Amino acid sequence: RNTPDLETLDKRYLFHPFTALADHERNGPMIIVKGEGVWLEDNHGKRYIDGMAGLWCVNVGYGRKEIADAIQHQAVTLPYFHSFSSWTTDTPILLAERLIEMAPVPMSKVFFGQSGSDANDTQVKLVWYYNNARGKPLKKKIIARNRGYHGVTVVAGSLTGMPSLHSGFDLPLSFVRHTTAPYRLWEAEPGMSDEAFTAKLAKDLEDLILAEGPDTVGAVIMEPVMGAGGVIVPPKGYYKAIRAVLDRHDVLLIADEVISGFGRLGTMFGATAMEMQPDLITVAKGITSAYVPLSGCMVSEKVWRGIVDGQATLGAFGHGYTYSAHPLAAAAALANLDIIEKDGLVAQAADRGAFMHRQLQEAFADHPLVGEIRGMGLVGAVEFVAKKQPATRFEPSLKIAARIVKAALARGLITRALPHADTISFSPPFVISEDEIAQMVSRAREAVDAVMDELVR
Ligand code: PLP
Secondary structure: OOOOOHHHHHHHHOOOOOOOHHHHHHHOOOOEEEEEEOEEEEOOOOEEEEOOHHHHOOOOOEOOHHHHHHHHHHHHHOOOOOOOOOOOOHHHHHHHHHHHHHOOOOOOEEEEEOOHHHHHHHHHHHHHHHHHHOOOOOOOEEEEEOOOOOOOOHHHHHHOOOHHHOOOOOOOOOOEEEEOOOOHHHHOOOOOOHHHHHHHHHHHHHHHHHHHOHHHEEEEEEOOOEOOOOOEOOOOOHHHHHHHHHHHOOOEEEEEOOOOOOOOOOOOOHHHHOOOOOOEEEEOHHHOOOOOOOEEEEEOHHHHHHHHHHHHHHOOOOOOOOOOOOHHHHHHHHHHHHHHHHOOHHHHHHHHHHHHHHHHHHHHOOOOOEEEEEEEOOEEEEEEOOEOOOOEOOOHHHOHHHHHHHHHHHOOEEOEEEOOOOEEEEOOOOOOOHHHHHHHHHHHHHHHHHHHHHHHO
């Protein structure tokens, strides 16, 4: 029979996540077939700079033979065995030891899953179990932030503070609340100092906890720097103020380090860069540089003790996935961490990040429609506004960011339009060179100019 081409097969069979079906039907898929360093190639041979490291995750870049070799070796030696009851395999033990040793604040144990979403679901169960074990079963509510992104499973999707991800599914679940994001452009009064803005944000959180009743609130979940919600860097002193509120009300803090973990902000963990003191830490993405799926929940000794003590009354922590502590994923993670450490990629992310931010400032600071340039380490974003003073959003129907992303694609650059904000983001692999950063930013600037020309026409 005639073999239909990949585009035809894709449209016929593949259900794409997060995809507007009418657009997909009209434009067809973009099929990537090869990657090397920061470069990707599609099925027509067109090359792109991957300014997003996939989805903020291919931190060591494409084509790392060391990880491929580790995966191959593990697949041949032992592709899989589970970790239920007391069973396990060797590589997850070694990875757990390594993670606990490198944790940004003292941590005690690691529970492995396969995605950021399922790990955040696990975190919620850990918090519930911990509070049940302490005889505080009512402490069930979990507070996240507007615009926070924590995944899409039913619980993690509820934590995610994006209404468009709730509306089709009757979410968020009843125990989830959202508080104000540290989003200076839209949440701070003009001219507000960092101290005053921090105090407002801490008060918003405390008011919410008090309104709900502190005995009903178990945990708050926060990304050290918010990623998909807009690359939002909180003001200095923010997490110290948040921690003080949480301590007053016996509420745990979950750091969602799915993007920030393993070097993205120029420190091994975002909690270090942002002076955050979490009780639980979620990791995924960069733990394997996405070569295979893996996530983890790190828990502090305090939480771990609660879980141990709970066994007497609650029984075993009744939770775990077929693929929890997958040996092949752990082998990939160990090889990935070796690369990060041996090649000094965390310091490199800090260094290249500083270069990227200088380039973004040079390219965009004077632009009449740029409202804010944000970021830290090797993650950055540019937000566009219809008017700077007072800051005024574009009509959403203009889809500014999506148009820029499309124009960038035509120029061989992959960037990302962030939801509910006229914002494009950059989060390239740590191996990007200064020359590649310069190309990335100049292609982005050309794309912006092309779209702005269309607007005035
Ligand atoms: N948490 C954060 C901060 C994320 O950025 C993401 C994904 O982008 C997730 C959780 C969800 O991870 P996954 O897509 O692996 O379920």
